[in-house]
Amino acid sequence: MSEFKTGLEFAKQQDQNDILKSYRDAFYLPKNKNGEPLIYMTGNSLGLQPKATKQYINQELEDWANLGVEGHFEAKTPWLPYHEFLTESMAHVVGAKPIEVIVMNTLTANLHFMMVSFYKPTKKRYKILIESDAFPSDKYAVESQLRHHGYDDKEGGCALET
Structure with a gap:
């Protein structure tokens, strides 16, 4: 078991070793009144907005407009089995087997x-x-x-x- 450490140097080292650090650039970071990025710790109610959100939402709206109910099966990313697209990656994130994970609802x-x-x-x-x-x-x-x-x-x- 590793020893818990505190301090700026340890924090910087942890940041350097963070395998998810590249994902930071994929999100918009809210800024304070001085234009500096905020430390945002509100992930359980409204997390950071991914920069690709508008593109993905527009695709779904386009599929809905053009396909209607057939979007469940014919959309670029069909709606009915949407959870299947997320299973492998979410299982990796939570440290579970894919058979143990399903992404759904709220x-x-x-x-x-x-x-x-x-x-x-x-x-x-x-x-x-x-x-x-x-x-x-x-x-x-x-x-x-x-x-x-x-x-x-x-x-x-x-x-x-x-």
Whole structure:
């Protein structure tokens, strides 16, 4: 196990060794009032915009306009199996096998799907732990699952201070 280090020199060394550092240039970096790039740490709600976004969105809009519902199968990047285009690379990012990964929906929708499948409360075990500053829609997902199962969402939703 390596020793945790702090300090500017160590940080610079880590930046030099970062295998993902080249991706920084692929994103727009918001700037402060003086025109300097901000340190942007808001990836869970609205991450940085990739510079290629407009090109990709315009392609989808063009396919939609020209193909309509057939875009599910005939678009430049067909819509129905879109997740298949992302599986290999996302598996690499999260350190999983491709069979263990699927890219879909939003976090809140996926929380609902997960809880519908796996949340099986009993009289003694029904509470759901969620971080206190979770995204509001994620809190709503937890509250709605508790109510769906007949529990008081104020009693069953336990906020973890972060």
